[in-house]
Amino acid sequence: MTVAIDRATGKRRGEPGGRPGRLTRLRQSYQRYWYAYAMIAPVVVVLGVLVLYPLARGFYLTLTNANSLNSARTIGVNRIEATYEFIGFDNYADILWGPTAYDRFWSHFVWTIVWTALCVALHYVIGLGLALLLNQKLRGRTFYRLILVLPWAVPTFVTVFGWRFMLADGGVINAALEALHLPAPLWLEDTFWQRFAAIMVNTWCGVPFMMVSLLGGLQSIDSSLYEAAEMDGASAWQRFRYVTLPGLRSVSSTVVLLGVIWTFNQFAVIFLLFGDTAPEAQILVTWAYYLGFGQQPRDFAQSAAYGILLLAILIVFTSFYRRWLNRDEQQLAI
Amino acid sequence: MSTTTVKTTAPEDGGPRARTPSAPRTRRRGENSLAGSLASHAILVVASLVALFPIAWLLFLSLGPDKDDYLHPGRIFGKMTFANYSYVLQETPFFDWLVSTLVVSLGTTVIGVLIAATTGYAVSRMRFPGYRKFMWVLLVTQMFPVAVLMVPMYEILSELKLIDSYLGLILVYCSTAVPYCAWLLKGYFDTIPFEIDEAGRVDGLTPFGTFARLILPLAKPGLAVAAFYSFITAFGEVAFASTFMLSDTKYTFAVGLQSFVSEHDAQRNLMAATAVLVAIPVSAFFYLVQKNLVTGLTAGGTKG
Numbered sequence: 297m298t299v300a301i302d303r304a305t306g307k308r309r310g311e312p313g314g315r316p317g318r319l320t321r322l323r324q325s326y327q328r329y330w331y332a333y334a335m336i337a338p339v340v341v342v343l344g345v346l347v348l349y350p351l352a353r354g355f356y357l358t359l360t361n362a363n364s365l366n367s368a369r370t371i372g373v374n375r376i377e378a379t380y381e382f383i384g385f386d387n388y389a390d391i392l393w394g395p396t397a398y399d400r401f402w403s404h405f406v407w408t409i410v411w412t413a414l415c416v417a418l419h420y421v422i423g424l425g426l427a428l429l430l431n432q433k434l435r436g437r438t439f440y441r442l443i444l445v446l447p448w449a450v451p452t453f454v455t456v457f458g459w460r461f462m463l464a465d466g467g468v469i470n471a472a473l474e475a476l477h478l479p480a481p482l483w484l485e486d487t488f489w490q491r492f493a494a495i496m497v498n499t500w501c502g503v504p505f506m507m508v509s510l511l512g513g514l515q516s517i518d519s520s521l522y523e524a525a526e527m528d529g530a531s532a533w534q535r536f537r538y539v540t541l542p543g544l545r546s547v548s549s550t551v552v553l554l555g556v557i558w559t560f561n562q563f564a565v566i567f568l569l570f571g572d573t574a575p576e577a578q579i580l581v582t583w584a585y586y587l588g589f590g591q592q593p594r595d596f597a598q599s600a601a602y603g604i605l606l607l608a609i610l611i612v613f614t615s616f617y618r619r620w621l622n623r624d625e626q627q628l629a630i
Numbered sequence: 631m632s633t634t635t636v637k638t639t640a641p642e643d644g645g646p647r648a649r650t651p652s653a654p655r656t657r658r659r660g661e662n663s664l665a666g667s668l669a670s671h672a673i674l675v676v677a678s679l680v681a682l683f684p685i686a687w688l689l690f691l692s693l694g695p696d697k698d699d700y701l702h703p704g705r706i707f708g709k710m711t712f713a714n715y716s717y718v719l720q721e722t723p724f725f726d727w728l729v730s731t732l733v734v735s736l737g738t739t740v741i742g743v744l745i746a747a748t749t750g751y752a753v754s755r756m757r758f759p760g761y762r763k764f765m766w767v768l769l770v771t772q773m774f775p776v777a778v779l780m781v782p783m784y785e786i787l788s789e790l791k792l793i794d795s796y797l798g799l800i801l802v803y804c805s806t807a808v809p810y811c812a813w814l815l816k817g818y819f820d821t822i823p824f825e826i827d828e829a830g831r832v833d834g835l836t837p838f839g840t841f842a843r844l845i846l847p848l849a850k851p852g853l854a855v856a857a858f859y860s861f862i863t864a865f866g867e868v869a870f871a872s873t874f875m876l877s878d879t880k881y882t883f884a885v886g887l888q889s890f891v892s893e894h895d896a897q898r899n900l901m902a903a904t905a906v907l908v909a910i911p912v913s914a915f916f917y918l919v920q921k922n923l924v925t926g927l928t929a930g931g932t933k934g
Contacts, residue, residue, distance in 0.1 A: 329759065331837040335752035336764065338745045339812055346805040347771055347779070354782035367785070426677055429670050442917070443678040449916035450685055451866040453884040454905045458688035461898065466701040468687060500680070508920075557773045564868045568888070584777035589784075589873050596781045603777035610773040 358387050358601040364594035380597070387601040400583075401602075408560065408579040411495065415562075416555040418499045420548075423506025428540075430507070431514045441511075448504035456568040459497045460484070463569075490570060490577035498565045502558075506551055513547030514540070549621055556617075557610060580606055685909070692902035700898055714903035724904065726879040727886040730796065731865060734882055737800040738864040739857045742807035743815075746856065747849075750815025751841050755827060771809040776869040779805060787874065794876040802870050807860040814859060818852025819845065855922050858915075865912065883908045 362380040369376055391401050426444060430437050447455060462468050463483035470480035481489040517540065525535045541548075566574075566582045572590055580602060588599025691699060694706035695713050718724050752758075753765060783802055784793070792798030822845060830840035846853075865883070872885045881889065887908070890901040 329756070332752045332756040332758035335748040335756075335837070335841075339749040339808055340764075342745055342804060342808050343767065343771065346801060346808075347774075350779050350782035350786060350805075353785065354778060357781060357785075368789070426674070429674055432667075432670060434667060434670055434674075437674075440674045440678055444674075444681050445917075445920060446681050446685060446913070449913040449920070450909045451862070451884070451912055453866055453868055453887060454688070454909045455684055457887060457901060457905050458684040461691055461700045461902070462684060462687060464700065468700075468703060471703075500684070504681075561773065561775045563776050564866070564884075567868060581775045581777055584775070585780065585869060588777065588781050596785075599777060600781040603775055603780070606775040607770075607773070607778050610775070611770060614769070614773065 354600045355604060357597055358604055359384055360597050361386075362596040364592070364596065367596060387597050388605070391598065391601055391605065401580075403576075404578060404580050404583050407491070407577070408581075411491070411498075411579055412556055412559045414495055415498050415502065415559045416552060418495070419502040419506045419555055419559075420552060422499070422503045424510050424544075426503070426507045427510040427514055430511055441508075444507060445504045447500055448508075452501055452564045453568055455501060456497060456565055459493075459500075460569060463493055484570065484573070487574070487576040490574045494566055494569060494577055497569060498559065498562060501565065502555065506555065509547055509551045510544060513544045517543035553614065553617060556613065560606075560610060688902055688909075689906055692899065692906045694899055694902075697895075697897050697899050700902075714899050715907065718900050718903045718907065722900065722904070723879050723881070723886065724907070727881050727883050730875070730880045731882040731884075733796050734799050734803065734871075735861050735864040737796065738803040738807050739861045741800065741804050742811045742860040743853055743857050745804075746808050746811035746815055747846070747853065748841065749812040751819050751845060753812070754816045754819035755824070755837075768809045768813055771806065772813070774806065780869065780873065783870075784873065793874055794880060796880070799870060799874055799882075802874065803860075803864045803867065807863065810863070811856040811860055814856045815849070815852055818849055818855070822848050851922055854919065858919050862912070862916070 359382055360380045361383050362378070366378065366380040368378040391397060394400075430441055430444075434440075463470075465480075465482055465484070469483070473480045481492075483489045483493045521539050521543070522535060525539050530538065560579075561581050562579070563581050563585065566577065566579060567585070570577055572586065578586060584599050584602035584606065587595045587602065690703065690706065692714055693710040693712070694700070694703070695709060695711050699706050753761065753768075779802070783805075787793050787798045787802075790798075792801070826844055826848070827840050830844045831837075835843065867882075868884045871882045872888065875881055875885055878886070878889060883904075887901060887904055890897045890904070
């Protein structure tokens with residue numbers, strides 16, 4: 297985001313070399329801003345109505361004890377008014393250091409962090425490996441590429457059902473494991489294997505995006521750099537370390553950030569893989585959904601409070617991530 | 631850096647251009663070619679099998695007529711049939727789901743792209759006061775977990791009597807699609823040379839005129855990418871769709887597919903057939919646009 301402003305284009309249009317007089321420039325800039333604001337107005341309005349207003353309202357809900365029993369609702373023709381009360385920051389206190397805070401929040405929090413870190417690391421490493429393979433001169437690489445993109449092409453909700461068939465007790469994966477005389481884990485019932493399965497499925501779903509993005513990045517690295525490195529006697533590893541990785545940095549920083557955000561918020565994989573059957577394998581997002589919509593009575597206030605906490609975690613992470621990249625004098629594009 | 635990314639973003643020319651110079655220089659790669667390329671092929675074949683298998687398996691299971699066939703796949707060979715497909719198409723609300731999925735996804739796409747286009751242009755070309763904050767807001771809305779807006783949206787939509795209506799779901803999806811499209815389109819507009827704007831300006835066009843007459847026609851591929859992205863995002867969304875759509879004729883596919891498995895009964899054979907019916911057109915479409923998709927997304931990303 298910061299880069300965008302430093303880019304040549306911003307300067308070129310923003311300061312036309314100081315040629316016109318100051319007054320003209322002022323008038324010009326006024327005109328330009330006027331247009332800019334008119335152009336962004338629709339999005340500002342939509343964001344205000346569809347994002348900021350619900351967000352503010354959601355935040356207010358977190359300060360109440362709203363649930364499905366005391367919220368406004370309509371039963372038949374009778375309209376029952378909301379009776380929930382303002383209770384301040386009690387929800388947050390309860391979530392973060394209430395009596396069962398560890399079981400409800402912190403254990404899920406730890407698992408969410410592990411899940412995000414493992415998934416993004418696997419996405420990145422496998423994606424980079426495949427991208428490097430596909431970037432060589434190789435017979436049939438277009439064909440490989442088409443097949444490897446497949447998991448991305450098929451909607452997640454479809455593939456997750458495919459995986460559920462395979463992971464079911466007695467499904468093809470366990471049949472294969474038994475044929476090899478290996479233990480057949482209860483993928484969809486045992487907590488450890490549930491987590492294992494979730495990471496596996498999500499990795500499967502997420503690798504193609506990384507692979508294709510990194511392949512684009514690899515192809516944009518100037519090949520004369522490799523030639524120069526070879527002239528200087530750099531080994532294959534050194535070329536990878538000192539040419540490829542730096543060349544990929546801007547793509548990498550973007551896809552890793554996107555990957556973290558998407559994985560942290562990944563709802564479909566876990567929700568569709570387990571439904572309500574895996575309390576220990578829920579990440580914070582699905583857990584928040586469960587609180588608000590998966591149980592009776594629905595706990596709207598706590599669910600919304602989880603949502604706000606999640607958003608806060610992501611915003612803090614992103615700020616640090618950007619600062620860290622900027623400190624390395626590496627510009628994060630987003 | 632920015633010049634190289636521009637190349638990648640221009641559809642289809644990034645690859646060949648970057649590769650051609652290295653083509654004659656096969657000396658080093660030629661040396662370890664045999665073992666090296668065998669290993670590469672081996673890894674790629676394994677990876678392709680892993681990528682292909684779950685889908686192929688789903689396809690295979692969809693041909694088994696009994697709901698427990700997925701446990702005894704061997705038996706399917708003797709009795710392969712398209713009965714599941716004809717049942718799904720004739721006896722289930724498949725076409726209702728198709729209609730609602732299309733209405734919701736296309737509605738989101740049209741509104742998202744229409745509203746976001748001018749904004750993408752403005753943030754690509756103009757540095758107005760508040761620009762940084764605005765971009766930050768756009769970024770932050772990308773990371774809204776479903777849980778943040780779900781509860782308040784539910785409240786608001788029930789007050790407006792929009793629960794279980796297409797419009798309600800479209801509005802919800804627009805909260806993510808609009809900033810998303812604006813972001814993507816900014817990346818695409820950045821790759822269109824600024825000289826074109828300047829030429830338009832010299833010829834006396836207003837910024838709106840430049841945008842509408844010069845830039846918009848040039849940006850068609852970018853618009854298509856943004857449209858497709860918001861389409862598949864809305865198409866595959868699960869959480870809001872399963873909470874806000876109550877009547878089973880208004881389910882989107884993401885929800886309808888789950889309805890085959892209830893507490894009492896699990897018609898997995900029908901589910902597999904439906905999944906295949908949904909997946910094939912979407913994947914076919916995906917393959918048509920996939921090259922542009924990637925460049926579109928990384929353009930939005932790497933060029934911010």
